[in-house]
Amino acid sequence: MSAQAESSKLGMTEKHISLNKLMAAVLLLSLLLLLTMGVSAHKIGSGDQAFVEQSQGVQVLPYIYLGAKHMVTGYDHLLYLAGVIFFLFKIRDVAVFVSLFALGHSITLLWGVLAGWHVNPYLVDSIIGLSVVYKAFENLGGFRAYFDSWLDTRAAVFLFGLVHGLGLATKLQDLNISQEGLIANMISFNVGVELGQLVALTFLIMVFSLLRSSSHFQRNSILANTLIMMAGFVLIGDQLTGYFMMQG
Amino acid sequence: MSGENTPIGKDQLARNTVLAVVSAAILLIIIVLPAEYDIDPTGIGAALGIKGLSNQAEVETKSPDTVSQDPSTAQSPLHTNFDPALKFVNVELILEPYGQGEFKLKTSESARLSYLWDSGTDLVYADLHGHTLIMGEAGEEEEIVVRYLETQEGTSESGQFETPFKGDHGWYFLNLETRPVRIKVSISGTFDSHEYIDIGPQI
Numbered sequence: 375m376s377a378q379a380e381s382s383k384l385g386m387t388e389k390h391i392s393l394n395k396l397m398a399a400v401l402l403l404s405l406l407l408l409l410t411m412g413v414s415a416h417k418i419g420s421g422d423q424a425f426v427e428q429s430q431g432v433q434v435l436p437y438i439y440l441g442a443k444h445m446v447t448g449y450d451h452l453l454y455l456a457g458v459i460f461f462l463f464k465i466r467d468v469a470v471f472v473s474l475f476a477l478g479h480s481i482t483l484l485w486g487v488l489a490g491w492h493v494n495p496y497l498v499d500s501i502i503g504l505s506v507v508y509k510a511f512e513n514l515g516g517f518r519a520y521f522d523s524w525l526d527t528r529a530a531v532f533l534f535g536l537v538h539g540l541g542l543a544t545k546l547q548d549l550n551i552s553q554e555g556l557i558a559n560m561i562s563f564n565v566g567v568e569l570g571q572l573v574a575l576t577f578l579i580m581v582f583s584l585l586r587s588s589s590h591f592q593r594n595s596i597l598a599n600t601l602i603m604m605a606g607f608v609l610i611g612d613q614l615t616g617y618f619m620m621q622g
Numbered sequence: 623m624s625g626e627n628t629p630i631g632k633d634q635l636a637r638n639t640v641l642a643v644v645s646a647a648i649l650l651i652i653i654v655l656p657a658e659y660d661i662d663p664t665g666i667g668a669a670l671g672i673k674g675l676s677n678q679a680e681v682e683t684k685s686p687d688t689v690s691q692d693p694s695t696a697q698s699p700l701h702t703n704f705d706p707a708l709k710f711v712n713v714e715l716i717l718e719p720y721g722q723g724e725f726k727l728k729t730s731e732s733a734r735l736s737y738l739w740d741s742g743t744d745l746v747y748a749d750l751h752g753h754t755l756i757m758g759e760a761g762e763e764e765e766i767v768v769r770y771l772e773t774q775e776g777t778s779e780s781g782q783f784e785t786p787f788k789g790d791h792g793w794y795f796l797n798l799e800t801r802p803v804r805i806k807v808s809i810s811g812t813f814d815s816h817e818y819i820d821i822g823p824q825i
Contacts, residue, residue, distance in 0.1 A: 507642075511639065514635055514638065515630050516635055519635055520632075596638065600639075601642075603642040604649070605646075606642075608646045608649050610646075611647070615650075615655060615658070615659055615661070
């Protein structure tokens with residue numbers, strides 16, 4: 375107890391301030407890196423695609439791996455998750471929100487692939503970008519500032535989960551997944567997505583608990599959510615450009 | 623629950639949102655669009671060396687053995703570069719009654735040529751051929767001639783051919799009319815130079 379009190383006092387010292395600045399710089403840099411890696415980072419790699427096209431029948435572990443890999447390297451999903459858990463201090467709240475998100479994206483992933491929906495990946499990905507902007511704006515208190523009652527945060531997470539699932543479905547369909555063993559492979563992919571999400575969440579929760587222990591969390595949270603919002607706008611611009619390039 | 627920890631005024635909210643939009647637009651214009659879509663209005667993408675980045679990567683993964691050696695261009699297997707560059711020539715030859723002429727191109731080996739000639743309604747004889755000089759066994763120069771196409775009586779022809787050797791390739795034209803004729807000749811290909819020799823009327 376006394377050690378904690380001491381550390382919170384130490385939070386005001388210069389050492390901790392420079393640590394915060396360092397962390398903010400690292401976060402910003404990694405964000406920029408991810409952004410410059412572009413769409414290619416969140417499509418499934420061509421090597422993986424070749425594997426899927428050659429493979430036949432039920433392939434449980436490979437699809438689990440592909441799902442997990444897509445989630446961990448798909449920074450659009452990660453940014454949204456980061457926004458969702460930003461102000462969730464209790465692990466129980468994290469579980470509730472992430473479950474709603476998982477429920478949403480599982481529904482449209484499974485349904486979309488089974489029903490053979492072919493939605494435009496660029497449009498879906500730009501709505502996913504919009505979900506990132508939405509969440510960051512919500513975190514900044516944006517909706518409460520202008521509207522007396524706005525969409526419940528839980529409902530929004532579920533609805534945007536549905537959109538993220540559509541994105542996942544288009545990625546899985548891009549792989550030209552064979553009809554043989556489709557359901558088992560699709561469920562494996564979905565399981566992989568949830569596993570990847572758990573890995574990402576563990577990492578995110580660690581980073582956030584570190585950030586929250588700092589006395590500058592307040593100010594940094596405004597900066598961080600502004601950066602998340604910016605990244606969301608970049609995603610929207612990127613995907614909409616791709617959409618119009620394909621049309622023209 | 624969400625947002626309760628950031629008492630942020632409307633002014634700051636608006637300012638930060640505008641900041642996010644503007645910085646996103648800048649990032650898109652100078653980095654993302656040049657790298658992803660080869661759209662580079664500012665030229666910064668090219669200066670950073672990231673312009674067209676993802677297009678190139680795509681070609682490399684699809685066909686590693688057809689990647690162009692020039693790093694500034696990415697070539698698909700569907701495309702062939704011309705070396706030397708493609709040239710065009712459009713000329714109008716006038717042949718007097720029973721006049722003869724030879725229109726020739728100097729080319730390297732394996733030059734690709736596409737052509738069209740047209741004499742309107744006047745009949746001409748045309749002989750499309752290639753010739754060059756080689757060293758014979760006796761140390762004397764020998765001429766080899768290859769005929770590609772002979773037109774006994776015609777008013778136009780179009781086609782393409784690839785030269786089997788370095789040398790002269792072209793047409794011998796003979797006017798079959800008792801009046802002067804005009805022959806329009808259009809050629810595109812990888813030739814070095816062209817010339818026309820008026821041989822005069824056939825007696």
